[in-house]
Amino acid sequence: MAFDKKLLDIVACPVCQGKLEFDKEAQTLICKFDKLAYPIDEGIPVLLENRAMPLVPNE
Template structure:
């Protein structure tokens, strides 16, 4: 089971409050503003700043 579309519509980056989107490989949620990628583990988004990695 993947992250539901309803959940994706309400999730925002905890740092800059921008909407996040699934990465191409569907392993994380990326913020387009600050470029943080939050991991998805066992179909649960981990929206903790300490768990995120920064990508360009």
């Protein structure tokens, strides 16, 4: 199931309430401020702080 990009207008980071960005390749929602990635499960964003993955900087 594909992620509906219209959801980006209404969802926010559960930690800082900031704007999230969609990473199509990783199928995650990214909070650049907190450096967290939230998974998308069957087209539904899982916006739980305990399910967030820390972003790893590209080396």
